[in-house]
Amino acid sequence: MTPLAIATLALALSIDAFVAALGRGAQSARPGLAAALSTGAVFGAVEALTPLLGWAAGLAAAGFVTAIDHWIAFVLLTLVGARMVLHALAKSTRPATTGGLVITALGSSIDAFAVGISLAVLGAPILVVALCIGMTTLAMATLGTLAGASLGRRFGRWAEVAGGVALIALGTGILVEHTLLA
Numbered sequence: 001m002t003p004l005a006i007a008t009l010a011l012a013l014s015i016d017a018f019v020a021a022l023g024r025g026a027q028s029a030r031p032g033l034a035a036a037l038s039t040g041a042v043f044g045a046v047e048a049l050t051p052l053l054g055w056a057a058g059l060a061a062a063g064f065v066t067a068i069d070h071w072i073a074f075v076l077l078t079l080v081g082a083r084m085v086l087h088a089l090a091k092s093t094r095p096a097t098t099g100g101l102v103i104t105a106l107g108s109s110i111d112a113f114a115v116g117i118s119l120a121v122l123g124a125p126i127l128v129v130a131l132c133i134g135m136t137t138l139a140m141a142t143l144g145t146l147a148g149a150s151l152g153r154r155f156g157r158w159a160e161v162a163g164g165v166a167l168i169a170l171g172t173g174i175l176v177e178h179t180l181l182a
Contacts, residue, residue, distance in 0.1 A: 001124045009129065010136035013115065016108035017043040019170055021141040023163020024104065025148020027087065033146070039101060040142030046105035047112050048134025054116020055126045069114050070178030072107075074171040079103075081167030089161065107171065 001009075024039055025031060031039070083100070112133060119126055148163060 001122075001129065006129055006132050007136075009115065010132040011140075013047060013109075013112045013133050014137040014140040016111065016170060017047055017105065017137045018140040018144040019166050020104050020108045020163075021144030022148035022151070023081075023167055024101065025145035026151050026163045028145070028149055031145055031149050036142045036145040036149070037138075039145045040138040040140075042098075042101050043105045043108070043141035044134045044136075044138030046102070047109045047137035048130045050106075050109040050112040051116030051119060051130045051133060052126060054113035054118075055120045056116075057113070058117035058120030069110050070175050072110055074175040078168050078171045081164040081169075081171065083164070085161050085164035085168075087164075104167070107167070111174065 021039055021043060025036070028035065116126070116130075119129060
């Protein structure tokens with residue numbers, strides 16, 4: 001893989017995390033740079049780990065994993081998105097949890113898992129690719145959290161509702177892309 005191909009792949013895979021982080025930022029009371037970096041680090045670590053896991057799975061059982069990856073992403077993102085919408089509409093001030101953050105990161109990184117399977121078949125330099133994906137996602141999720149917090153202050157609970165709906169749409173899009181358009 002060329003450096004340009006790796007950079008393009010890393011950017012494409014980090015878009016889901018950016019969207020999810022927008023919603024997380026809107027849900028937070030006032031995340032500062034440290035909290036945004038922490039969120040970015042979780043997303044980046046998960047996004048770097050999943051292609052490695054996909055690569056290992058690709059070596060072992062690619063057919064089975066690719067048959068269900070879209071369902072896993074759909075369920076995780078829909079559950080997290082629905083929880084965000086319900087949280088916003090319930091007028092609760094309960095903060096976002098670390099467990100919710102990890103589940104959101106996992107849901108948004110299923111595509112990186114599937115890419116890892118493909119990278120195993122291609123014989124790509126998985127460690128370099130995973131590191132680039134993780135670092136790009138760290139930056140994108142940090143920016144998404146800060147942008148989401150700004151939107152949350154301006155638009156209140158409707159920004160959180162929009163973030164939840166965006167996660168549900170993201171999960172649905174992944175499902176549609178893998179089932180109807182495949």
